[in-house]
Amino acid sequence: MSDMDSAPLTDRRMIKGDAIFKGVILALAGSILLILLIMMFEMVKESLPAIKKFGGRFLLGREWDAVQGEFGALDFLYGSVVSAVLAILLATPLSVGAALFITDIAPRKVGNVIAPIIELLAAIPSVIYGLWGVLVMAPWLQQSVQPWLIEHFGFLPFFQGAPYGVSMMAAVFILMIMIIPIITSITKEVLLAVPVSQKEAAYALGATRWEMVRMALIPYARSGVLGAVILGLGRAIGETMAVTMVIGNTPQISLSLLAPAYTMPSVIANEFAETTSKLHASALMEVGLILLVVTLIINIMARLLIWSVTRGDTGARA
Template sequence: MPDTQTTAPPEKADKRINGDLVFKFVTTVFAFSILIILALMLAEMTSESLPAIRKFGHKFLTSSDWDAVQGNFGALPYLYGSVISSVLALLLATPLSIGAAIFITEICPKKVGAWIAPLVELLAAIPSVIYGLWGVLVMAPWLQSTVQPFLIEHFGFLPFFQGAPYGVSMLAAVFILMIMVVPIITSISREVLLTVPSSQKEAAIALGATHWETIKMAILPYGKSGILGAAILGLGRAVGETMAVTMVIGNSPQISLSLMSPAYTMPSVIANEFAEATSKLHTAALMEIGLILLLVTLVINALARLLIWSVTRSAGGGAA
């Protein structure tokens, strides 16, 4: 890369100054492109969703009538599906991830940890479409034949486990999201835990604390906000996750307490309908869902980054 950039020999002094000025200008513009992209996203999404915002107002968020033929659009089932699927997935994933992160950094032999940690990071990089492929062809049929009949038979008195076993369902979406966010939360929690100074641990051990007491008293309080940030970052991923959820959730815009029934999420309805939206209003309604999604994930990610930075920065650690 450097060779192609340096063809003009800087012989005259005035040219050198020009070279530096141009260089600084170019790098400045490119650095600010981040802010430009962010502003462009917000501006485009807002202006494109204006027709739907004007037509439906706040009813867009409270109505569950989604009818492209009649031109009525209410996003409630998608909001509901997104909130339930990602919150449940996060509730399942967070304890597992924190446990795994502590195990990797504090408990298992260093050599084993050195193998598991990159493995988990590699798994965090698997594309969501592959999780979706596995989810729809392996996990959903297994849920349909084994897990769902079991839950319906033994816990069917609860509203959450009523109905017929479809396989593709809210339950499938929760499971696939859990599997997907676990590597993310684990690897960031691990980075946070690595920044805990060993003096903290040594002090606890010197007082005669057991391994678990050291973790509870010295390590977890120190990394608390960073781990919380990791969990919130996982929530952001879960809310925005598109392909895998679209493939396993069943794509049915209904609000049902039962985890057995199919549901729909905000990214999924965009993925399924956007390319085929015929009317301007339909496109605008999908854009508004996208805008809500963008705003929600911006807030979630900003919060998560602030929490993670507060730990890793002060410890002089790398970026999480």
């Protein structure tokens, strides 16, 4: 072999290319972080007038009066948290049930048809959910469901007042329907990842299908299922359009699910275009800031929760 055949040990062209590539990637990655930081900074800056004027009163205050210049966000905070939490409570068992049905109960062919249909639901724009909610679901709630609840369970504080249709209940149902596909499809993937050996262990002990689910599937998959629920909660608390269309947009705190309510994203969407003063705009910005912080808190709590339930079972991910 002659020396002519061997490649030179340094290739200036390649070294230069790598440096350019590295620079471009670094800039792209850095810009994401930068955008986030600028956004946070702007939100805090824009909220400052409201923060200075109201302080803690903003979080606990219930007055929202653009004319008088008095702003308190508690009603919106309540509406957001309650609607999202109730939606999650309803959606979780339904979604886990649907995922179990697809992965372990239905014949594979049936599951293969149902799964993409459920996932398709996640692709529907939220304004369509809202439109359906306000034109179809809300009237149905008003005429059938809510009167029945008032008649039979009216003694409970949750079902008191007049049936309006648009209400906290409508928002909860719409959110539930919207987050079911997310929780279902993630839970499905998590369940499919449970090793066959775990299922066989339960079956070999004489477990029925349901006992196998309880003994082997759910405990093994629980951290993943929790993760799915958290994602659903994140979506529910930030959902704007559909909720705005069905919740009734009335700032109030009522135990009754039949009463209208208001959420943080809804008030921002409804009022931002027609702010009457600098302070009003600033108050809306602060609502946005609170929404961001609430979302962060939920995510952190969720991570702690997942960490605490999975501590010890190192095999779960092995």
